[in-house]
Amino acid sequence: MPINFRNTAFEKSVFEPKKLIRDKFPEVTFIGRSNVGKSSLLNCLVSRKEIAKVSQTPGKTRSVNYYLIDGKLYFVDLPGFGYAKRGKVELKKYEDLIEQYFTDNGKIILICHLIDSRIPPTELDTIANEFIMKLNYPYCILLTKVDKLKQSEKASLRKKLSNIQIKVDTEIINFSSKTGEGKKEVLSLIGTILDDNYKVKTEKF
Numbered sequence: 001m002p003i004n005f006r007n008t009a010f011e012k013s014v015f016e017p018k019k020l021i022r023d024k025f026p027e028v029t030f031i032g033r034s035n036v037g038k039s040s041l042l043n044c045l046v047s048r049k050e051i052a053k054v055s056q057t058p059g060k061t062r063s064v065n066y067y068l069i070d071g072k073l074y075f076v077d078l079p080g081f082g083y084a085k086r087g088k089v090e091l092k093k094y095e096d097l098i099e100q101y102f103t104d105n106g107k108i109i110l111i112c113h114l115i116d117s118r119i120p121p122t123e124l125d126t127i128a129n130e131f132i133m134k135l136n137y138p139y140c141i142l143l144t145k146v147d148k149l150k151q152s153e154k155a156s157l158r159k160k161l162s163n164i165q166i167k168v169d170t171e172i173i174n175f176s177s178k179t180g181e182g183k184k185e186v187l188s189l190i191g192t193i194l195d196d197n198y199k200v201k202t203e204k205f
Contacts, residue, residue: 004187008046011066011074017100021066027074027107028190031098031132032114033124034080037144040177041114042067042075045186062094064101073194076101081124102135109193110138112186117143117174120160129164140171140189147176 014020030038043051051067065077078101079094102108111132115125132139143157154174161172171189175182 005046005069007070008048008051008075009068010051011068013063013065015063015097017097020064020101021074022105023107025068025072025074025107026109026194027076027105028110028112029076029078029101029108030112030114031078031128032080032144033116033122033128036080036114036116037177038077038080038114041142041144041175042077044177044180044183045075064097074107081128108137110140110190111135112140112142114142114144115161117146117154117157117160118148121164126164129166133165133167138193140173140186141166142173142175142182142186144175144177146174146181147178 012019012021030042032038043049046067046069062079064079067075067077069075078098081094081098113125113128113132115121121129141161146154146157149157157174158172166172171185173182173185173189175186
């Protein structure tokens with residue numbers, strides 16, 4: 001059942017593993033390459049224009065960002081990976097932060113892996129997918145920016161994912177932050193997981 005978010009607030013940005021939030025609320029985690037559209041997608045899901053800052057500079061998100069939804073759920077925006085202008089030391093710092101975020105994190109209820117629908121999954125997408133699969137959390141794939149595709153191109157999107165491993169029951173959702181396509185499906189998925197695992201009362205979208 002789709003969930004209706006009424007109140008969204010930015011909670012905090014975390015740059016160091018020791019400051020990560022632990023054992024508080026269930027978490028829906030968003031991961032993807034730099035410039036894949038994570039901030040725009042988050043804003044679309046919560047119906048707020050600037051709760052997550054959208055930057056024209058790829059790789060601008062350099063922290064783990066927590067957004068509190070209705071006082072009972074976190075949306076967690078992880079640093080975008082793969083932006084070449086970051087130095088090796090800085091990249092290692094982000095990798096360690098992301099790894100520590102996932103370590104012994106029993107609050108994650110869903111990982112959303114964002115992939116740009118306009119291009120086949122890159123090597124970085126493949127690496128991220130393999131990493132997510134090993135974690136064994138529930139996950140889905142969100143194919144972003146589908147408003148930029150022709151209808152015929154949308155029809156063949158699944159074929160673009162042939163080079164990454166996908167579980168049979170994995171949700172694959174076409175998404176556009178501009179048109180709202182896929183929003184209801186994502187909210188429905190989150191609502192179902194919350195209802196099934198945490199008995200959180202949801203309302204009709």
